[in-house]
Amino acid sequence: MVVRRNAGRWGLRAFALGYLAMLLLVPLGMIFYRAFEHGFGAAWDAVTTADALHAFYLTVLIAAIAVPVNTIFGVGCALLLVRSNFRGKALLNAVIDLPFAISPVVIGLSLILVYGRFGWFGGWLFDQGIQVIFSVPGMVLATMFVSLPFVAREVVPVLHEIGDEQEQAARTLGANWWQTFRRITLPAIRWGVAYGVVLSTARALGEFGAVAVVSGRITGQTQTATIWISQAFSKFDTTGAYTGSIVLALIAVTTLLAMNIFKRKEAPR
Amino acid sequence: MSVAPGARAEASPRPVAWPRLGGAALGRGLVTAYLSIVVLIPLAALVSKSSSDGLGAFWHDVTTPQAIAALKLTLIASLIVVAINVVAGTAIAWVLVRDRFPGKQLVNSVIDLPFALPTIVAGITLLALYGTNSPVGITVAFTRASVVLALLFVTLPFVVRAVQPVLLELDQEMEEAAASLGAGPLTTFRRIILPNLTPAILAGAALAFARAIGEYGSVVLFTGALPFKTEVASVFIFGQIETGNTNGAAAVSVTLLGIALLVLLVIGRLTRWSLRHGR
Amino acid sequence: MRIRLSKLSSPHRGGEGQDRRRRRALRFGLAALLALALGLGVAACGSSSSDTIAVVGYSTPETAYTKSLIPAFQKTSQGQGTEFSTSFGPSGDQSRAVESGQPADVVHFSIQPDMQRLVDDGIVDSGWDQNPYHGFVQDSVVTFVVRKGNPKGIQTWDDLVKPGVEIVTPNPFSSGSARWNLMAAYGAEIQEGKSPAEAEAFLKTLLEHTVVQPASGGDALTTFTSGKGDVLLSYENEAIAAQKAGENVDYVIPDDTIQIQTPIATTKDASSQAQDFVKFLYTPKAQQLWADNGYRPVVKSVLDKNKSKFPTPPGLFTIDDVGGWDQVTTKFFDETNGIVTKDEQDLGVSTSG
Numbered sequence: 001m002v003v004r005r006n007a008g009r010w011g012l013r014a015f016a017l018g019y020l021a022m023l024l025l026v027p028l029g030m031i032f033y034r035a036f037e038h039g040f041g042a043a044w045d046a047v048t049t050a051d052a053l054h055a056f057y058l059t060v061l062i063a064a065i066a067v068p069v070n071t072i073f074g075v076g077c078a079l080l081l082v083r084s085n086f087r088g089k090a091l092l093n094a095v096i097d098l099p100f101a102i103s104p105v106v107i108g109l110s111l112i113l114v115y116g117r118f119g120w121f122g123g124w125l126f127d128q129g130i131q132v133i134f135s136v137p138g139m140v141l142a143t144m145f146v147s148l149p150f151v152a153r154e155v156v157p158v159l160h161e162i163g164d165e166q167e168q169a170a171r172t173l174g175a176n177w178w179q180t181f182r183r184i185t186l187p188a189i190r191w192g193v194a195y196g197v198v199l200s201t202a203r204a205l206g207e208f209g210a211v212a213v214v215s216g217r218i219t220g221q222t223q224t225a226t227i228w229i230s231q232a233f234s235k236f237d238t239t240g241a242y243t244g245s246i247v248l249a250l251i252a253v254t255t256l257l258a259m260n261i262f263k264r265k266e267a268p269r
Numbered sequence: 270m271s272v273a274p275g276a277r278a279e280a281s282p283r284p285v286a287w288p289r290l291g292g293a294a295l296g297r298g299l300v301t302a303y304l305s306i307v308v309l310i311p312l313a314a315l316v317s318k319s320s321s322d323g324l325g326a327f328w329h330d331v332t333t334p335q336a337i338a339a340l341k342l343t344l345i346a347s348l349i350v351v352a353i354n355v356v357a358g359t360a361i362a363w364v365l366v367r368d369r370f371p372g373k374q375l376v377n378s379v380i381d382l383p384f385a386l387p388t389i390v391a392g393i394t395l396l397a398l399y400g401t402n403s404p405v406g407i408t409v410a411f412t413r414a415s416v417v418l419a420l421l422f423v424t425l426p427f428v429v430r431a432v433q434p435v436l437l438e439l440d441q442e443m444e445e446a447a448a449s450l451g452a453g454p455l456t457t458f459r460r461i462i463l464p465n466l467t468p469a470i471l472a473g474a475a476l477a478f479a480r481a482i483g484e485y486g487s488v489v490l491f492t493g494a495l496p497f498k499t500e501v502a503s504v505f506i507f508g509q510i511e512t513g514n515t516n517g518a519a520a521v522s523v524t525l526l527g528i529a530l531l532v533l534l535v536i537g538r539l540t541r542w543s544l545r546h547g548r
Numbered sequence: 549m550r551i552r553l554s555k556l557s558s559p560h561r562g563g564e565g566q567d568r569r570r571r572r573a574l575r576f577g578l579a580a581l582l583a584l585a586l587g588l589g590v591a592a593c594g595s596s597s598s599d600t601i602a603v604v605g606y607s608t609p610e611t612a613y614t615k616s617l618i619p620a621f622q623k624t625s626q627g628q629g630t631e632f633s634t635s636f637g638p639s640g641d642q643s644r645a646v647e648s649g650q651p652a653d654v655v656h657f658s659i660q661p662d663m664q665r666l667v668d669d670g671i672v673d674s675g676w677d678q679n680p681y682h683g684f685v686q687d688s689v690v691t692f693v694v695r696k697g698n699p700k701g702i703q704t705w706d707d708l709v710k711p712g713v714e715i716v717t718p719n720p721f722s723s724g725s726a727r728w729n730l731m732a733a734y735g736a737e738i739q740e741g742k743s744p745a746e747a748e749a750f751l752k753t754l755l756e757h758t759v760v761q762p763a764s765g766g767d768a769l770t771t772f773t774s775g776k777g778d779v780l781l782s783y784e785n786e787a788i789a790a791q792k793a794g795e796n797v798d799y800v801i802p803d804d805t806i807q808i809q810t811p812i813a814t815t816k817d818a819s820s821q822a823q824d825f826v827k828f829l830y831t832p833k834a835q836q837l838w839a840d841n842g843y844r845p846v847v848k849s850v851l852d853k854n855k856s857k858f859p860t861p862p863g864l865f866t867i868d869d870v871g872g873w874d875q876v877t878t879k880f881f882d883e884t885n886g887i888v889t890k891d892e893q894d895l896g897v898s899t900s901g
Binding site: 008009012013015016017019020023024025026027028030031034069073076077079080084086090091093094095097098099100101102103104105106107109110111113114119120141144145148149150153154156157158160161162188191192194195198199202203205206208209225226229230233241242245248249251252253256257260 | 296297299300303304306307308309310311312314315317318357360361363364365368370374376377378379380381382383384385386387388389390391393394395397398405421422425426430431433434435437438439454455465468469472473475476479480482483485486502503506507510515518519522525526529530533534537538544
């Protein structure tokens, strides 16, 4: 039986890693190869132009706004979905995933329809001097739109899994909902939240289509890293494009590592 | 503080117990406001735009042969991709949580990369790898298989990352008990572990499905976007916008959304069923 | 299934854990607020000052503008001290963006319908094409991009449909500017004396030989350079740019081909400096800069000077010679009855069956 177990484990490992290798690692290798094809110096120069640096700064800034907001509301959504009952819960459950199902260009279109200068609210906003579309706020909105589901979706299964007995118990002992949340629920869902944050960050960094439409693509002002990369491609600057992609990927990996460290410091088991 | 052993963690459908009424109303209000500003109102604008020429035009836009071909391809490919992801994703999550091998942390870190990579880079890389000049001899570009391959790439993290947190919280005592009673690893997995993972797998599958049907950047280049052959809905929609038929684009988008909503509702129902009947 | 509940929380942690968590939450909240403030700040200073000339153009001339034309203008007496903001992207997207309110002083698109959209909305004056060059500041021609050395010997339109030749051309339903290629093919047949029916049949044959129709011109070029196909239908300036970037391609200018005219105009609210800039683009100096970047000058003297680089095809015609964009769009690309639409449909049905 032990032999069977080991064979099973090796088989599973081989399958999982083989799948990952073919699907992920080989393409990754390709990207690295293309980025450094002309040497490290060329790659460095390509991504440290003023426009490139601003683009990365803008991407990180947008993610820094969109992800925390999404996290807070994601956890709120998850709690609503799992711990309370109201009509339309099934619909809310389904609606949360919808942002993905819309083509990114259409997301941009719908945001313009509402917040653009001739959109539903856009006119009023414009008169107040607030420019949403073709400016950073619109890009933040688009990013929030596309990364909305992650935290909620990661947290919901964990909430189901842990059940609410401890919360009930804390309640009977007189804890209010904030205390219950902070001391019982939150520590329990922290892995879900962590992975949700990592996924939304990665998504926010890599978003292109929707942000491109609402950004106006103004060089040096409303270009995110992904927009900069696509422009690099169209100018045949493949080194810049691939190196830029690696930088984005590195930022995403850093988020994951930061989350891991955060988890470890939070509660030694 | 601990609860008597043997007690079961229940999914709680009990109303009002958590949180208190005041907090609930405020929470619901805030969440609704947020969802509205970011998602619901723009979606409403989209629906409004799609039907601005009347329902007849809407129907016409959605039933052109090219639109139907695109929708069909998208749905079938997405369902295939979800099926593959459910199996592969669970396996990968399992290996990442329960297994030990050198480089595991590294592998764990790269799982999310399909997201962080701009989708156009993904498309170009896939083209370079599996296109005409493929260094590995696999040339699936511009075929229907290429749609599945590109979608597999971008939906990789979903099931994995949905199952991981649940696996991490999972208590191994039941498995050990089952093993000591003589159950083989497969039986243990099937009857003890899997029921607990099912909600997470379904959540990941839902996300993967939604993403797959909306994906554009990585698919558009790699598949060649041939109308009636390898053109997915998002590329078709893009074409409609580019050639000035914004209402048509909105109409097909809304239809795609409607189908997605249906599938997601079904998955939601499956999840509830599995929670009620799983142990 | 039971969960080991001791894992869930540590209520015995007491004050210390609570404090740490509270501080972390506070830091988190502050960081978010800071980010929000920064964001709004960036948004505020992101708006251009009234002296900045906002150029919104289609994607290909980006290098020409940012590396050559704008710096050259800034060296002139009129252009001294002017600031520019630039935005480049797919022509249709850019046109729609300006329509939705994107600030623009100078707009430059790749097809006339994208300009007409703004005229209809009142953003561009209807007299934009009332200069000697009808509003076109440079042009290009449809060419055959082939592998280096032209191994399949493709020189004419008929060569494209020889057995065994694989064509790449962008999807005319994903990209308005992709329609130039097909209209070049149609018009060339007419020029050669074929009847409209024969020319339409040729279009169908052409599409039968097309192995892939990427969603945009840029995608088509990438697809071609990645190894797919024997010949790519593309614009001359794209081919020149690709060669300059080191791609292993050559290009052939067929005898009969269409002139790709890209419209440029200032918006109604544009400053006089913006108008000066556009006028500057027609000066011999700027026209030579266009030529250096691979575009055909419209000023005859400059075109003549660059004749060796830009030979005039004997059978050059314009979109007006085949009916103008309005007629062409309805006749060929109408989504139900267009000739090309029906061709694509037939091909799709026969190959997917």
